[in-house]
Amino acid sequence: MVSDEPPASPDPHPGARPDTRLGHLLRLAQVKPARTYAAAPAPYGVGAHEPAVLAVPSSARPLSQVEAAGRLSVDRTTMVSLLDGLEDHGLVARRRSTRDRRKNIVELTIAGDTC
Numbered sequence: 787m788v789s790d791e792p793p794a795s796p797d798p799h800p801g802a803r804p805d806t807r808l809g810h811l812l813r814l815a816q817v818k819p820a821r822t823y824a825a826a827p828a829p830y831g832v833g834a835h836e837p838a839v840l841a842v843p844s845s846a847r848p849l850s851q852v853e854a855a856g857r858l859s860v861d862r863t864t865m866v867s868l869l870d871g872l873e874d875h876g877l878v879a880r881r882r883s884t885r886d887r888r889k890n891i892v893e894l895t896i897a898g899d900t901c
Contacts, residue, residue, distance in 0.1 A: 832875060832901070839868045840877060840898055850889040851880070877901055 823837070832840075842854045849857070855865035869892060872878040877898030883889035 832872065832877065836868055836872055836877075837901075839865075839872060840894065840901060842892070848891045848893055850883065851892055852889070854892050872898065 838858055842849060842857050851865055851869065852862060855862050869878060869880065873880065876895055879893050879895050880890040883891050
């Protein structure tokens with residue numbers, strides 16, 4: 787009799803305890819740094835997603851909101867929301883570009899640079 791179901795893939799580590807499998811060990815190795823990363827900006831009133839935004843304007847040249855959004859692979863609406871929160875906490879400032887008045891340039895404030 788022929789079965790329509792694909793054959794079950796053999797367990798590469800039969801009998802291995804789940805806590806010794808590579809995927810599980812990698813997950814455990816990631817947990818502490820992820821918690822530390824999420825907790826670090828809390829004293830500044832910043833959530834877990836904003837630190838990535840703070841890293842973008844600290845690059846060599848100032849970026850527009852659109853360029854920063856592109857670097858982080860987020861849409862413009864999300865970027866505006868993230869920047870609004872950071873600006874409310876005094877960590878970033880937006881100013882009009884002197885070359886193109888349609889663009890807002892994102893810059894770190896002194897507080898944002900030390901964050």
